[in-house]
Amino acid sequence: MSKPRLLVIEDDLGLCAQYRWAFPNFRVVLAHDRRQAETTARREQPAVALLDLGLPPDPEGTSEGFATLAALRAIAPDLPVIVASGQGERTNMLRAIRLGAYDFCEKPVDLDVLRTVLDRALRLRELEDENHRLAAAPRPSPIANIITADEGMLKVCRMVERLATVSAPVLLLGESGTGKEALARALHDMGPRASRPFIAINCAAIPEALLESELFGHERGAFTGAVKQMTGRVEAAHGGTLFLDEVGDLPGSLQAKLLRFLQDQVFERVGGRIPVRVDVRVVSATNQPLEQQAGSGKFRADLLYRLNSLTVRVPPLRDRGGDILLLARWFLARYGNEFQRRLRGFEDGAITAMTEHLWPGNVRELGNRIQRAVLMAAGPLISAAELELAPAGQDPMESLDLRSARARAERETIARALARSNGGLSTAARVLGISRPTLYGLLATHGLMPERDPPEESDRRLS
Numbered sequence: 001m002s003k004p005r006l007l008v009i010e011d012d013l014g015l016c017a018q019y020r021w022a023f024p025n026f027r028v029v030l031a032h033d034r035r036q037a038e039t040t041a042r043r044e045q046p047a048v049a050l051l052d053l054g055l056p057p058d059p060e061g062t063s064e065g066f067a068t069l070a071a072l073r074a075i076a077p078d079l080p081v082i083v084a085s086g087q088g089e090r091t092n093m094l095r096a097i098r099l100g101a102y103d104f105c106e107k108p109v110d111l112d113v114l115r116t117v118l119d120r121a122l123r124l125r126e127l128e129d130e131n132h133r134l135a136a137a138p139r140p141s142p143i144a145n146i147i148t149a150d151e152g153m154l155k156v157c158r159m160v161e162r163l164a165t166v167s168a169p170v171l172l173l174g175e176s177g178t179g180k181e182a183l184a185r186a187l188h189d190m191g192p193r194a195s196r197p198f199i200a201i202n203c204a205a206i207p208e209a210l211l212e213s214e215l216f217g218h219e220r221g222a223f224t225g226a227v228k229q230m231t232g233r234v235e236a237a238h239g240g241t242l243f244l245d246e247v248g249d250l251p252g253s254l255q256a257k258l259l260r261f262l263q264d265q266v267f268e269r270v271g272g273r274i275p276v277r278v279d280v281r282v283v284s285a286t287n288q289p290l291e292q293q294a295g296s297g298k299f300r301a302d303l304l305y306r307l308n309s310l311t312v313r314v315p316p317l318r319d320r321g322g323d324i325l326l327l328a329r330w331f332l333a334r335y336g337n338e339f340q341r342r343l344r345g346f347e348d349g350a351i352t353a354m355t356e357h358l359w360p361g362n363v364r365e366l367g368n369r370i371q372r373a374v375l376m377a378a379g380p381l382i383s384a385a386e387l388e389l390a391p392a393g394q395d396p397m398e399s400l401d402l403r404s405a406r407a408r409a410e411r412e413t414i415a416r417a418l419a420r421s422n423g424g425l426s427t428a429a430r431v432l433g434i435s436r437p438t439l440y441g442l443l444a445t446h447g448l449m450p451e452r453d454p455p456e457e458s459d460r461r462l463s
Helices: 013-022 034-044 063-075 090-098 111-136 151-163 180-189 208-216 252-264 290-296 301-307 323-339 348-356 362-376 402-420 425-432 436-445 455-462
Strands: 005-009 027-031 048-051 081-085 103-106 170-173 198-202 241-245 281-286 310-313
Touching: 005 034, 013 027, 013 111, 027 034, 034 048, 034 063, 048 063, 048 111, 063 081, 063 090, 081 090, 081 111, 090 103, 103 111, 151 180, 151 310, 170 180, 180 198, 180 241, 180 281, 208 252, 252 301, 290 301, 323 348, 323 362, 402 425, 402 436, 425 436
Parallel strands: 005 027, 005 048, 048 081, 081 103, 170 281, 170 310, 198 241, 241 281
Antiparallel strands: none
């Protein structure tokens, strides 16, 4: 295997000769000014660069060195550049790091220290290249928008592939944020109904008084404000798939009407008397224990038997092995490209914190945390603090900032309430002593579950 290339940008020929024999693990290539550095960087594509700030035509200053650093960052954004300079004022060190330098070593350089810094930079570059390969590699999952290498989740994906070819109802069971909607979409897109509509409705996000009209539509004059006939979601999904998200929150008054529709694919609009027949495949999802609710009478047992002809249980992120880091790197690449932020990866503390976190919001929470961290990152590596995760072995309450402490306490309390209620939002709201809409707002604020299909949107559709 050929040695990695080390680009040395130095105008002192004696020091260049010293560097040649001091780093036997590298193939050293030399440049003596900015123009040579740019040409050599493009031609040789070095793995690491060592830069002196004092370059001609300004060997006693730093202007040419900083210009060279900026040029290298533009040519090869992933290239780790170590600045080794006699102009070692603190302002120069800070400026070099702000401009993207990997590290700063003051001359005269201790070669043992410099070897260590170069070796670390090379290992970082290798890790970054591996991350890019992982992000760009074809996903082992056969389903779009599902990124996994976990065998349990791959079994779920293969099951969804098989179930896509039939029209029987499917019930997706799993915690919030595990990817149930992506799996529901796959059941539609991979089956014979792919060319027909996919209509989704969140049964928990729409007020009970409006939900029947949202599902089944209404006739003109059915209630105050019903100035014209409205087609409901069931009718809009004719020929395609109706996705009932959070079906466990469906009010009891609607469960009977939904059961009748599932039995014969016929319904009546609100305020209407004319039966409407449709051809719809129903896929439902919930984070609640419907079997227990059916046993207690909260959820109709006969409706459950209709919905769960085929049941798919989606594992939480904490049970998916290495998927946490796999997804973290994928989200980092995605949001880095979206926001044009050139980030190298995660600090060791961030990696440890992610693997130790329980992820009550699952993949959705992970994506939201990384999105915020990409936007707020101050350096090339994302830290645990930027992910708003406690570093390994550190008490998350050590910070005495009152606002941060309140936010952490609120978030942890919500997470415990969700865990106690098995992810059931209605139960969690009661445990917390707040309304369900208030809980939705808090979940969106803390990145646990973004709000979808809010009530005000439903009001506008009915106005």
